[in-house]
Amino acid sequence: GxxxxxxxxxxxxxxxxxxxxxxxxxxxxxxxxxxxxxxxxxxxxxxxxxxxxxxxxRSLEFQPGDHVFLKVSPARGVRRFGIKGKLSPRFIRPFEILARVSEVSYRLALPPQLSHVHNVFHVSLLR
The missing domain is CATH 1.20.5 (Single alpha-helices involved in coiled-coils or other helix-helix interfaces)
Structure with a gap:
C-alpha cells in the first residue's frame, strides 16, 4: 500500500x-x-x-392574612410614582396575602388601580 x-x-x-x-x-x-x-x-x-x-x-414563608411589601423593579428612564430612576421606590405599600398558591408563590389583594397586574407573585418579590 x-x-x-x-x-x-x-x-x-x-x-x-x-x-x-x-x-x-x-x-x-x-x-x-x-x-x-x-x-x-x-x-x-x-x-x-x-x-x-x-x-x-432568611426563611420566606408567609401566612394568608399577613401584610407584605411588593418589590417593583426600577427600569431605566421609566417614571414610577412620579419619580424617575434610582429614587423611585423599590417596594410599594403593604398588601394582604389572600392565599398561598404554591410553595414559592402567593396571591395578593391588589387595589383596583392595579387590576391590570396579575395578582400572583413569587416569594422573592415580597418582603
Missing part, C-alpha cells in the same frame, strides 16, 4: 482513549489520583458554601 511505498507506518491510537496512548501506567495512576483529590476538594467546598449560605438565608 501507500504506507509501504513511502516508508511510513500507520500508528492507530487506543480505542476511545487516544489521549492516553503511549503514556506509562504510572503517569495514568498519578493523573487519576490528582483527579480524585480535586473531586474531593470540590465536594468539601460545595458543602462549606452550602452551610454558609444556609446560615445567612
Amino acid at each position: 501507500l504506507q509501504k511505498a513511502w516508508g511510513t507506518r500507520l500508528k492507530f491510537s487506543t480505542a476511545f482513549h487516544p489521549q492516553i496512548d503511549g503514556q506509562r501506567p504510572e503517569t495514568i495512576e498519578v493523573t487519576n489520583a490528582k483527579i480524585a483529590v480535586a473531586k474531593e476538594k470540590l465536594k468539601e467546598a460545595r458543602t462549606r458554601q452550602k452551610s454558609y449560605a444556609d446560615k445567612h438565608r
Whole structure:
C-alpha cells in the first residue's frame, strides 16, 4: 500500500482513549489520583458554601392574612410614582396575602388601580 511505498507506518491510537496512548501506567495512576483529590476538594467546598449560605438565608414563608411589601423593579428612564430612576421606590405599600398558591408563590389583594397586574407573585418579590 501507500504506507509501504513511502516508508511510513500507520500508528492507530487506543480505542476511545487516544489521549492516553503511549503514556506509562504510572503517569495514568498519578493523573487519576490528582483527579480524585480535586473531586474531593470540590465536594468539601460545595458543602462549606452550602452551610454558609444556609446560615445567612432568611426563611420566606408567609401566612394568608399577613401584610407584605411588593418589590417593583426600577427600569431605566421609566417614571414610577412620579419619580424617575434610582429614587423611585423599590417596594410599594403593604398588601394582604389572600392565599398561598404554591410553595414559592402567593396571591395578593391588589387595589383596583392595579387590576391590570396579575395578582400572583413569587416569594422573592415580597418582603
